[in-house]
Amino acid sequence: MKRQLRNWIKQQKKQYSPLQLTTWSTSLLDKLIDHPRFREAQTVLLYYSLPDEVRTHEFVERISQEKQVVLPVVTGDELELRRYSGKTDLKKGSFGIDEPTGEIVTDFSSIDVAIIPGVGFDKHGNRLGRGKGYYDRLLPKLQSYNIGVCFSFQVLPEIPTESFDRPMDEVWTQEGCISEKRYSQ
Numbered sequence: 001m002k003r004q005l006r007n008w009i010k011q012q013k014k015q016y017s018p019l020q021l022t023t024w025s026t027s028l029l030d031k032l033i034d035h036p037r038f039r040e041a042q043t044v045l046l047y048y049s050l051p052d053e054v055r056t057h058e059f060v061e062r063i064s065q066e067k068q069v070v071l072p073v074v075t076g077d078e079l080e081l082r083r084y085s086g087k088t089d090l091k092k093g094s095f096g097i098d099e100p101t102g103e104i105v106t107d108f109s110s111i112d113v114a115i116i117p118g119v120g121f122d123k124h125g126n127r128l129g130r131g132k133g134y135y136d137r138l139l140p141k142l143q144s145y146n147i148g149v150c151f152s153f154q155v156l157p158e159i160p161t162e163s164f165d166r167p168m169d170e171v172w173t174q175e176g177c178i179s180e181k182r183y184s185q
Contacts, residue, residue: 001160005128006119012153013052024151024174025055031176032115033063037145041112043068045081045144048090048098053117054149057098060084070111072138073099079138081105114144116168121148123179125167126159139166147172148179 013021032038044067049056063069064084072079074094083102093099105111116135120128127148129135139146148168152175161167171179 002128002131005156005159006131009120009128009154010052013151016151016153018051021052021151022055025049025059027174028054028149028151028172029056029059031174032147032149032172035147037113037147041067041145043070043111045070045072045111045114045116045142046084047072047115047117049117050095050097054151056115061087070105071100072134074134077133077137079134081108081111108141109143111142111144114142114146116146116148118148118150118154120154120156120159121150121168121171121179122156122159123171124158125169125171125179126161126165127168128156128159136164136166140164145169149173152178 044063046056046060046063046069048060048071060069069084070081071084073082082100082104084100085102089100089102090098091101116127118127118129125148146168148171150173152173155173155178168179170177
């Protein structure tokens with residue numbers, strides 16, 4: 001079932017131009033920056049996007065001027081978290097993603113907000129990943145307020161879940177928060 005959902009979303013993405021996805025990404029992230037939890041956060045876990053994800057490259061640079069930004073690095077079957085200190089700090093890593101070479105972050109409790117990508121989400125905060133389980137292994141270690149981000153066509157009526165799945169606290173698209181908020185702000 002999850003494989004079918006991933007394939008369906010992959011086909012949906014082909015209907016939109018890179019310019020459209022960039023425009024939607026900017027709209028989503030401009031809304032998210034006003035979120036009370038995001039405004040108050042000192043340390044934010046972000047991600048350096050793949051071409052088919054909500055595009056975060058410019059956002060990471062922008063936010064790093066005022067907040068401590070942490071980015072994931074694929075290490076074997078795990079995501080290692082590292083401080084972002086600028087574009088010159090990046091090198092090509094797994095899956096062709098630019099990854100930071102900065103200081104390793106082991107104090108997960110210092111992360112206030114985590115912005116999490118996904119292939120799809122539902123309104124209950126359930127996340128459909130790429131199937132490798134990287135975020136499935138990372139999320140239980142975090143104590144942060146977790147916000148899933150995707151484009152509106154990636155919101156599904158329901159995502160099958162397993163006992164280890166951790167729902168997001170909120171899910172955002174370019175249209176704003178679409179999830180049933182689980183926690184107060």
